[in-house]
Amino acid sequence: MKRELVKILMDAEKGLFEDYWRISSEELPLGAEGWSIEKKRLRGGLQDGVDIVEVNNGRLSFTVVPTRGMGVWKGKFEGYPLGWESPVKIPVHPRHVRLEDRGGLGFLDGFNEWIVRCGLESNGAPGEDTIIDNMGNEKKVDLNLHGKIANIPADYVAVKIGLDPPYELSVVGTVCERSMFGANLCMASKISTNTGCNWISIEDLVENRRSTPWEMQLLYHCNYGSPFLEDGSKLVAAVRTVAPRDGRAEEGVRQWNAFGPPQPGFVEQVYFVEPVWDEDGRTRVMLTNKKGNKATSISFLRSELPYFTLWKCTSGLQDGYVVGLEPATNYPNRRKFERTKGRVVKLGAGKTYGAKILIEVHFGEPEVSKIEGQINKLQGGVKPTILGSSDRRFSE
Amino acid sequence: MKRELVKILMDAEKGLFEDYWRISSEELPLGAEGWSIEKKRLRGGLQDGVDIVEVNNGRLSFTVVPTRGMGVWKGKFEGYPLGWESPVKIPVHPRHVRLEDRGGLGFLDGFNEWIVRCGLESNGAPGEDTIIDNMGNEKKVDLNLHGKIANIPADYVAVKIGLDPPYELSVVGTVCERSMFGANLCMASKISTNTGCNWISIEDLVENRRSTPWEMQLLYHCNYGSPFLEDGSKLVAAVRTVAPRDGRAEEGVRQWNAFGPPQPGFVEQVYFVEPVWDEDGRTRVMLTNKKGNKATSISFLRSELPYFTLWKCTSGLQDGYVVGLEPATNYPNRRKFERTKGRVVKLGAGKTYGAKILIEVHFGEPEVSKIEGQINKLQGGVKPTILGSSDRRFSE
């Protein structure tokens, strides 16, 4: 039987709420040293009222933001940052994010997370789509960039600490995207690590609590700057197909997986990728620095996250020098388009959809080489197809 | 002279604010037992920062939500719930409600009250209307579903307790819907009950504080699920005319006042009703369960709330199995349409508009039968006219 300490930090329905809470290896001596979990509420400015939970496994740390849909704001591994430097410097309370702003680009006003989910009703580009309104009529609405989930506070948050090796440290939370006459998609999320390890795991289970089927989209927007991104960095991935999103991406398609230096005014390039999957239906992508001694990888399953998107945004340092690795249920085009391609999940009444990503950090040339070898082996005899932007299977 | 205890819980202009306050029959022994009033601030998730005032008269209890325009969230009578089960589970802070969302349906993101006011500038369906802007020009704007009042926090809240029989317990509050170059409609609300009684009363006075006339609309959206709503429930009402809102409502017009079981995917049916009024200009509608031993009624005056709308939304239990009884200054069509029918109040400079509803709970077959008899008597020789949906006097 699993022995664990469970601490509920927030349960809105039951009226439980901890303004501040902390635990560490000092109060709870496990076999491991130097770990801690701290919950606090931020004050002042755009972050006023934002709750965060900081987890430190002794070697790798990360900050979960319940108020921003259980996203992961920033992390650190052996002193090096995990994440990126957005022009937006602090966690922005959703009340200051007007998603409809700038023609549906308001999401970007609070966008600075290492890992942020896009979804749950839609996760892609802003644009028109048709819904059924309360009167049963079709209604044209404007969907916003990347959906709502990142700007909905969790209603339930708890911390769990495994009391036996490997001493799992996890933050669990529930975020519901729901409305009368609308979606009722509730996501139970578990973000975990083990003491002293080099990884963070995210496991989400989205339930359609309606009594009728409903559409769902989910994307994990995992974003990196230094030390993984630099001039000469590359993405190592086993790919079957690479499709540039548009003419702009097509310009750089031959170097689609290679990254240059910060370039003020650089216009983003986006590539839609069909990965090669191993016999368990798993793939792994790795971003490595130029020297090949600092890398980070993401593993995910075809059955859960069948599509992968690479976002290259190597613009000026102040403007967000960043690449995004994005496993998802679809490509982040407008939902209307993805629907025509059969890439929108339809969840039955009461049904759930699970998704997991495992993010690992690899330091040292031998370790990075090993992972690169594994990915190359997965590529094996598969010759990647590099498409042009005019291929209508991938983008509009 | 009325002897009463008055406790100010919030006065924004004067800087008064109580985070928590409570009083009960234990501290203040009146002739009655078991009553209490408790003010608290909710924390965490979408409800973070929402102030509520819970009133319990010893037999009937209800929760006023100043932060949501003095709506009444939930109630209880002798252990049975008053209200309904919305998919939205907790009181949602207005800052998380983007009224313009989903083409003006954002109101639904926070919609879960037993009694919620719609208004004050507009109270009906979303849609375009024309206003005069700061430059004196006509400007086309999109009005949102059910207006703004339910998502504006009260600026003043107090509790009053009558020290003599019948020991009135009331929550009073002021909510202002106002803007430079816009409305300045301030609503003084009193929500009251007596110790040990079976009713709750709402009395509102809306003042146009502008120096020029302004339009006003007000609707009381009173919503019920179990135990009043079930397969076989019915609405008892004395009616002169019943007009289905649209083709969908017309499908069920013969059973317009009868309710079926939860039906996933059920599309709402809305009926616009002209009541029969008694000689004092009063009418009463009653929702009763199948057995006729659990019912709730609403009484209101023609001079204040001349129109009545029935909202049938007997969809799946998780999706909000509910009927709404809606006395109002108009029918909840688009304001533009209601204006053409003369059903928009125009309040003169400094003028007020008062409205009251009395909600009673009737338990036991004899009591329910008695009220049904009274309503049938009011119907008397009046033969109800049941219209088709094409009648343009009632809907677009």
Added chain:
Amino acid sequence: MKRELVKILMDAEKGLFEDYWRISSEELPLGAEGWSIEKKRLRGGLQDGVDIVEVNNGRLSFTVVPTRGMGVWKGKFEGYPLGWESPVKIPVHPRHVRLEDRGGLGFLDGFNEWIVRCGLESNGAPGEDTIIDNMGNEKKVDLNLHGKIANIPADYVAVKIGLDPPYELSVVGTVCERSMFGANLCMASKISTNTGCNWISIEDLVENRRSTPWEMQLLYHCNYGSPFLEDGSKLVAAVRTVAPRDGRAEEGVRQWNAFGPPQPGFVEQVYFVEPVWDEDGRTRVMLTNKKGNKATSISFLRSELPYFTLWKCTSGLQDGYVVGLEPATNYPNRRKFERTKGRVVKLGAGKTYGAKILIEVHFGEPEVSKIEGQINKLQGGVKPTILGSSDRRFSE
């Protein structure tokens, strides 16, 4: 060397926040008496969570609102109010202001400041403009009235007190209007006075923190009611050109600088002015009451704020009887139009734009006459050109 006491009240990035703080001549005896600075957080209603800093120099007091972009809510001079009576009575938390409401007029829901900045990306009338989106494409967006800065909380706030004569009291703060793929305009503001003096000074420095150039607009909307505005008040200003914004303003162009009594239903009149500048490139405008013994003036520089707008809004007292004196980088037309006239600042990467206004209060006929004389001298031989509203250099 400047000796000063510095107290940081809020630093979001560093996690510093003072809920309440106060200092006064009693705790810190300088050479001056009766001064104080008090920081507090407002509670309840629409003001819940708004931070204010009240500065009293012993003779003149004012309230800085960090939560509303470092605007200045209200002031007082020798017992007389500085500012105006908006229908909006309390400082409204930005979370309750939906800027896009009423076709882009949502700013008006929180508009009640004595001095409020309009900007930083745009500062004028609502309307369509074209931006470049994240994909490098042109995108049509709707800009809202008066921009965003007044509804963005400061992320850094401090108080500084000069320990030597003239004992400067100042509030400094930083407000950033920034987004991924958007502006990154950060304004460092200093709002100051000296103990016992008759003025308040605002010095702002806006930095474009992007690595590419970006547009900027800034306007100081300084608003007055009684005792400066009354029937018979006038604006004293040295002007080269006066252009009515539209036909409505043209109706009153002969009395463009004279003010009448409160008039319910009065439609605003706006005049675009080219000031006469002195040899240092400075001008001063003064609003004086009928008797000429209570006046307030604003001084500003051509190099910083080359355009001046007068807003006459002498409507009913309850509706906001007010005139606005508005030195700015442009006229508050739609940005799209101002751009065609070369009146939109383009800030280079890393560049700053500084602006200052000095607001003085003049009591007593001799003092008011003296200032009027100085302004008349500045007018000197320059004959004002009064244009019609059809002049397309000034308005659309």
